[in-house]
Amino acid sequence: xxxxxxxxxxxxxxxxxxxxxxxxxxxxxxxxxxxxxxxxxxxxxxxxxxxxxxxxxxxxxxxxxxxxxxxxxxxxxxxxxxxxxxxxxxxxxxxxxxxxxxxxxxxxxxxxxxxxxxxxxxxxxxxxxxxxxxxxxxxxxxxxxxxxxxxxxxxxxxxxxxxxxxxxxxxxxxxxxxxxxxxxxxxxxxxxxxxxxxxxxxxxxxxxxxxxxxxxxxxxxxxxxxxxxxxxxxxxxxxxxxxxxxxxxxxxxxxxxxxxxxxxxxxxxxxxxxxxxxxxxxxxxxxxxxxxxxxxxxxxxxxxxxxxxxxxxxxxxxxx
Amino acid sequence: xxxxxxxxxxxxxxxxxxxxxxxxxxxxxxxxxxxxxxxxxxxxxxxxxxxxxxxxxxxxxxxxxxxxxxxxxxxxxxxxxxxxxxxxxxxxxxxxxxxxxxxxxxxxxxxxxxxxxxxxxxxxxxxxxxxxxxxxxxxxxxxxxxxxxxxxxxxxxxxxxxxxxxxxxxxxxxxxxxxxxxxxxxxxxxxxxxxxxxxxxxxxxxxxxxxxxxxxxxxxxxxxxxxxxxxxxxxxxxxxxxxxxxxxxxxxxxxxxxxxxxxxxxxxxxxxxxxxxxxxxxxxxxxxxxxxxxxxxxxxxxxxxxxxxxxxxxxxxxxxxxxxxx
Ligand SMILES: Nc1ncnc2c1ncn2[C@@H]1O[C@H](COP(=O)(O)OP(=O)(O)O)[C@@H](O)[C@H]1O
Ligand code: SF4
Ligand SMILES: [Mg+2]
Numbered sequence: 001x002x003x004x005x006x007x008x009x010x011x012x013x014x015x016x017x018x019x020x021x022x023x024x025x026x027x028x029x030x031x032x033x034x035x036x037x038x039x040x041x042x043x044x045x046x047x048x049x050x051x052x053x054x055x056x057x058x059x060x061x062x063x064x065x066x067x068x069x070x071x072x073x074x075x076x077x078x079x080x081x082x083x084x085x086x087x088x089x090x091x092x093x094x095x096x097x098x099x100x101x102x103x104x105x106x107x108x109x110x111x112x113x114x115x116x117x118x119x120x121x122x123x124x125x126x127x128x129x130x131x132x133x134x135x136x137x138x139x140x141x142x143x144x145x146x147x148x149x150x151x152x153x154x155x156x157x158x159x160x161x162x163x164x165x166x167x168x169x170x171x172x173x174x175x176x177x178x179x180x181x182x183x184x185x186x187x188x189x190x191x192x193x194x195x196x197x198x199x200x201x202x203x204x205x206x207x208x209x210x211x212x213x214x215x216x217x218x219x220x221x222x223x224x225x226x227x228x229x230x231x232x233x234x235x236x237x238x239x240x241x242x243x244x245x246x247x248x249x250x251x252x253x254x255x256x257x258x259x260x261x262x263x264x265x266x267x268x269x270x271x272x273x274x275x276x277x278x279x280x281x282x283x284x285x286x287x288x289x290x291x292x293x294x295x296x297x298x299x300x301x302x303x304x305x306x307x308x309x310x311x312x313x314x315x316x317x318x319x320x
Numbered sequence: 321x322x323x324x325x326x327x328x329x330x331x332x333x334x335x336x337x338x339x340x341x342x343x344x345x346x347x348x349x350x351x352x353x354x355x356x357x358x359x360x361x362x363x364x365x366x367x368x369x370x371x372x373x374x375x376x377x378x379x380x381x382x383x384x385x386x387x388x389x390x391x392x393x394x395x396x397x398x399x400x401x402x403x404x405x406x407x408x409x410x411x412x413x414x415x416x417x418x419x420x421x422x423x424x425x426x427x428x429x430x431x432x433x434x435x436x437x438x439x440x441x442x443x444x445x446x447x448x449x450x451x452x453x454x455x456x457x458x459x460x461x462x463x464x465x466x467x468x469x470x471x472x473x474x475x476x477x478x479x480x481x482x483x484x485x486x487x488x489x490x491x492x493x494x495x496x497x498x499x500x501x502x503x504x505x506x507x508x509x510x511x512x513x514x515x516x517x518x519x520x521x522x523x524x525x526x527x528x529x530x531x532x533x534x535x536x537x538x539x540x541x542x543x544x545x546x547x548x549x550x551x552x553x554x555x556x557x558x559x560x561x562x563x564x565x566x567x568x569x570x571x572x573x574x575x576x577x578x579x580x581x582x583x584x585x586x587x588x589x590x591x592x593x594x595x596x597x598x599x600x601x602x603x604x605x606x607x608x609x610x611x612x613x614x615x616x617x618x619x620x621x622x623x624x625x626x627x628x629x630x631x632x633x634x635x636x637x638x639x640x641x642x643x644x645x646x
Pocket of ligand 2: 607
């Protein structure tokens with residue numbers, strides 16, 4: 001927990017420095033022809049002349065409430081802009097991770113159980129391609145095949161969305177589902193191959209352990225040995241990697257969102273970089289930092305659920 | 321022989337095909353185990369003891385394979401059964417206990433669940449009956465407050481206690497034979513004797529036969545009915561334990577017995593004979609023991625001896641034949 005707070009403070013500090021050293025906000029906001037005394041006035045009202053620690057404290061306090069000021073580009077509140085775009089990115093990332101897990105784990109299990117089967121060899125070769133092709137190329141290829149040539153799926157946007165509270169979801173419309181297929185595959189493909197290879201190598205490792213040998217020696221069925229005993233033991237590293245990857249999926253959604261004009265925070269970030277829209281960039285940075293920290297916490301909790309050894313250690317540590 | 325044979329191994333050969341040729345890990349091994357009998361198996365590391373055990377229970381790891389010979393359980397051939405048929409024999413007819421109790425149990429499951437799973441795989445019981453049986457098994461292997469401990473995970477047990485759990489698991493479906501491959505080597509010296517005593521008692525009570533692989537001649541002397549001495553993948557000598565210990569015929573066994581200290585300091589390794597066992601790819605022509613044998617003569621470098629009758633035992637040594645002819 002302490003670590004999580006420290007990480008967030010560090011991220012906030014970087015975002016804060018960006019604010020202060022990349023361009024003069026007054027110059028950017030006020031334009032060239034503002035008289036000098038009014039500039040001084042503006043600096044005061046904005047609190048820009050306060051000592052750095054004070055300003056940093058203020059930045060953190062505001063950020064904690066989701067306030068990052070106004071966008072230089074659109075003059076909308078940055079918090080609102082991000083919040084509007086966040087559902088698109090989270091839905092895309094979620095589907096991408098599901099695609100990666102639902103396809104990657106069974107493929108990994110199969111190729112771990114039957115490493116010499118031709119299907120396993122084929123999957124390993126294909127996964128090598130998945131790992132080495134850059135994301136944008138995969139996206140463009142998919143668009144070329146399924147949107148341009150076959151015309152089955154849309155090549156950009158989210159389709160129709162439905163608003164539930166502040167959350168706009170594409171999960172309730174057919175066009176929303178159609179629109180998310182290509183981007184989520186593009187975004188999830190790399191993770192899918194990663195998870196497949198991870199599950200495969202963990203599976204091969206676990207199948208060599210004494211407890212698997214002993215499980216076989218007790219006459220347990222292959223199903224019990226493979227899926228009850230072996231698979232569960234491969235899950236600990238899979239959870240770690242999936243958690244870490246979920247963070248990077250959200251972060252790397254920038255590329256996929258750009259290729260598919262997906263209206264998420266990644267696309268927003270890219271537009272903001274082009275416009276040197278510092279508040280939005282800073283807010284995005286803080287948001288990504290926050291997501292990473294949250295995901296790490298969830299991963300830690302999942303460990304406890306899966307691995308009883310950690311559970312008892314945790315109970316001891318918690319009692320202190 | 322008066323008692324019917326539970327297990328018969330005939331001319332077993334286990335090979336490992338490798339890029340540099342085929343390694344023969346077990347060569348022409350024949351042995352019997354009667355119901356309820358304890359057969360001790362001794363020999364230096366790499367002699368082929370574990371591979372013999374793995375072949376019997378059908379768990380040789382590829383590329384290792386049975387290249388020749390046959391294995392019969394109560395007269396039924398089991399070395400060529402389909403996987404699922406052999407699986408039903410494992411645990412139910414033939415159980416196994418391995419060397420390291422710390423790694424034999426799945427860390428993610430409660431010991432009770434591992435017991436119940438094993439019981440339900442082989443016996444037609446309900447979940448509740450299986451649970452009662454699991455508690456009873458843990459009590460039998462001397463785990464205090466078994467009905468609570470059943471809900472504990474392996475890491476919550478000490479090494480000795482874990483090996484007791486492993487024994488309970490091996491006995492869960494009342495197999496007729498247990499292959500115990502160095503069941504105490506990984507344990508603290510102070511608890512080795514307890515575990516052996518427990519194993520001996522349980523197997524006597526249940527009438528279970530045991531193939532007990534060990535380095536410890538003291539354990540063999542106290543526990544085994546018969547003993548097989550292995551060397552370089554073959555049987556050097558096999559016979560009733562008192563004969564092999566008091567009247568060994570094979571020079572290798574004689575060397576081993578010289579290496580047994582008195583009963584008071586037991587934990588001797590079998591390494592006191594000069595030299596070491598040849599590697600599998602460099603087994604000498606003739607008798608595999610000839611480079612280390614103090615009594616080797618010309619024939620030993622020419623022909624390989626098969627086990628031949630020597631008193632109540634069988635010994636694979638040309639000296640036996642010489643003596644018989646003299
Ligand atoms: N995977 C393998 N490939 C090649 N040789 C092996 C393999 N596993 C075991 N062996 C060989 O089989 C022989 C017998 O091993 P083992 O039965 O484990 O000996 P022991 O249990 O008597 O110490 C050893 O010499 C070992 O080198
Ligand atoms: S056959 Fe020859 S070399 Fe082998 S043990 Fe007997 S005497 Fe020694
Ligand atoms: Mg061994």
